[in-house]
Amino acid sequence: MGGSEIRRNMPLFSIGIVMQLTDLTARQIRYYEEHELISPARTEGNKRLFSLNDIDKLLEIKDLIDQGVNMAGIKQIFNVKQQTAISAAEKKQAEKTRRELSDADLRKLLRKELQQAGRFNRSGNHGDMSKFFH
Amino acid sequence: MGGSEIRRNMPLFSIGIVMQLTDLTARQIRYYEEHELISPARTEGNKRLFSLNDIDKLLEIKDLIDQGVNMAGIKQIFNVKQQTAISAAEKKQAEKTRRELSDADLRKLLRKELQQAGRFNRSGNHGDMSKFFH
DNA sequence: AAACATATGTAAGATAATCTGACATGAAAA
DNA sequence: TTTTCATGTCAGATTATCTTACATATGTTT
Numbered sequence: 001m002g003g004s005e006i007r008r009n010m011p012l013f014s015i016g017i018v019m020q021l022t023d024l025t026a027r028q029i030r031y032y033e034e035h036e037l038i039s040p041a042r043t044e045g046n047k048r049l050f051s052l053n054d055i056d057k058l059l060e061i062k063d064l065i066d067q068g069v070n071m072a073g074i075k076q077i078f079n080v081k082q083q084t085a086i087s088a089a090e091k092k093q094a095e096k097t098r099r100e101l102s103d104a105d106l107r108k109l110l111r112k113e114l115q116q117a118g119r120f121n122r123s124g125n126h127g128d129m130s131k132f133f134h
Numbered sequence: 135m136g137g138s139e140i141r142r143n144m145p146l147f148s149i150g151i152v153m154q155l156t157d158l159t160a161r162q163i164r165y166y167e168e169h170e171l172i173s174p175a176r177t178e179g180n181k182r183l184f185s186l187n188d189i190d191k192l193l194e195i196k197d198l199i200d201q202g203v204n205m206a207g208i209k210q211i212f213n214v215k216q217q218t219a220i221s222a223a224e225k226k227q228a229e230k231t232r233r234e235l236s237d238a239d240l241r242k243l244l245r246k247e248l249q250q251a252g253r254f255n256r257s258g259n260h261g262d263m264s265k266f267f268h
Numbered sequence: 269a270a271a272c273a274t275a276t277g278t279a280a281g282a283t284a285a286t287c288t289g290a291c292a293t294g295a296a297a298a
Numbered sequence: 299t300t301t302t303c304a305t306g307t308c309a310g311a312t313t314a315t316c317t318t319a320c321a322t323a324t325g326t327t328t
Contacts, residue, residue, distance in 0.1 A: 012146075012147060013146060013151075014148050016177070017183075043150070049151075
């Protein structure tokens with residue numbers, strides 16, 4: 001179940017398409033990027049390229065703005081969601097680990113873990129792009 | 135199960151992205167369009183916009199060309215596939231009809247059918263874009 | 269072999285789509 | 299009322315794509 005992560009993060013859509021899909025103006029989309037609510041990829045020539053996850057986020061942003069939340073609020077909400085997702089992933093991973101690793105593996109892992117702490121990753125709580133893809 | 139049809143036919147992708155996704159050159163893609171193997175939509179400004187189905191087809195075309203099939207051959211293959219799909223759909227539809235319509239409905243339908251014959255529609259035998267979306 | 273057809277490469281000139289940066293503005297907050 | 303926020307709008311620059319035309323390698327027909 002890790003492949004769909006990649007797919008949902010694949011930069012595929014031009015800003016024009018994203019405008020249609022989200023019903024936001026280019027100005028709005030760029031403004032949200034400026035406030036780091038999204039971070040679309042770029043082409044070699046500096047054109048923005050959005051992923052499905054970006055579009056999900058934009059739809060969420062739109063909802064939240066309709067409900068009167070400002071940039072700062074949305075940023076916090078995203079942080080919380082991300083943290084929640086990370087926790088959930090860690091929990092799942094811990095559970096998986098408990099079941100899958102032998103004691104020997106565990107010792108090896110522990111050693112590694114003690115040395116280099118703190119790597120990171122994206123998470124992914126999907127919105128409702130299910131309207132567009134299945 | 136009709137919504138995903140729409141989604142797969144939604145024009146979303148610029149030619150640049152399709153080039154990356156299919157590993158075809160712009161020249162090749164335009165050539166295949168010229169030979170009516172695909173019919174991408176256009177923006178107001180005449181830029182091509184490809185759907186998931188278009189991309190499926192391009193991947194199929196690529197395979198067939200690798201296997202030495204020429205434009206004419208591919209066109210025939212697509213025709214056959216489409217016909218097959220239509221037949222399948224008709225069969226399914228007939229079955230559905232048999233189960234779902236009352237005799238009254240059937241009489242009404244029959245009348246209509248006798249008047250205006252011959253409307254049409256797309257079909258859809260999907261390729262393997264499952265690599266990119268789920 | 270010569271001539272032709274097919275599929276693709278490549279280049280030129282035109283136009284569309286997008287970019288950044290700046291200034292304008294209405295509504296809400298201070 | 300003055301600021302701040304979210305968005306609109308315009309200008310000038312750059313990228314991406316378009317069509318058309320010619321070039322070319324490989325395969326086919328005469």
